[in-house]
Amino acid sequence: MEGTAPRDAATTDGSVVADLHVHTTVSDGTLEIEDVPAVAAEAGLDWVAVTDHDRIHPGIDAPVVERAGVRLIRGIELRVDAGFERLDLLGYGVEPTPELEAEVDRLQTDRQERGAKILDRVEAHTGVDLDLEPRPGLGRPHIARAIDDSEAPYDYAGAFAELIGDDGPCFVPREVTPLDRGVELLRESCAVVGLAHPFRYGDTAAALEVARELDAVERWYPYGRRVDVDAVERVAEEADLLLTGGTDAHERDLGVTGLTAEAFAPVRERLPEP
Secondary structure, three states: OEEOOOOOOOOOOOOEEEEEEEOOOOOOOOOOHHHHHHHHHHOOOOEEEEOOEOOOOOOOOOOEEEEOOEEEEEEEEEEEEOOOOEEEEEEEOOOOOHHHHHHHHHHHHHHHHHHHHHHHHHHHHHOOOOOOOOOOOOOHHHHHHHHHHOOOOOOHHHHHHHHHOOOOOOOOOOOOEEHHHHHHHHHHHOOEEEEOOHHHOOOHHHHHHHHOOOOEEEEEOOOOOEEOHHHHHHHHHHHOOEEEEOOOEOOOOOOOOOEEHHHHHHHHHHOOOO
16 A cells, blocks of 8 residues: 555656646646646656646647746546446647547537536525626636635535535536547547546456557556555556656646656657657
């Protein structure tokens, strides 16, 4: 068993060079793409994968680019329906196909429509105008921040706990991509496809079985609790998977966890040159 918060044992020496799980303002992050290189450099990072939810960042014009001495990997975090549960897949080094672009467009339309429904429910439930317009990339974190900033009697955590969480009165489910279709789309367009944060799912064992059919699995992740990373490493060894990792940053906290140069080397071999 190993704890992973705030920094796990592989990163306490400060030698993290790659954070392969970062979000920006085009999904539910607060970091502008223009600020990523400086924030990454401040954290001592050489590599950052921008993995926005169901979206490929339009500000990264190649699978790998170099900005101010930091290499940005064009990625995506795609939610898929595995039948037993919804999982998140991470694609790295994206060279989007027309099929992937069409699926992303479909998902963003659904996100915008879903966001509008959640906003309507929250405003009706609280009687407060959130002053937030539905847009592509809108997610529940945006709405939770708007609730926190409003006169409604909920902070960010309370907004999820009391209003917009999966069991909340203002929750609206969204469409996601079927697992097989998602894997197919990412395999056709990405240099590496992996499973994100296996211990965030209700059935970790089943999620790791899905990972066996991919290229990689996320090993380093700030869960904030003790997790059995030996299980991840065992599956990775048995299925010949790459080990990835990252902060899942939604703000400026890059490099909280990630890969050392040694750990990143096998992943780097699969990525194109910038």
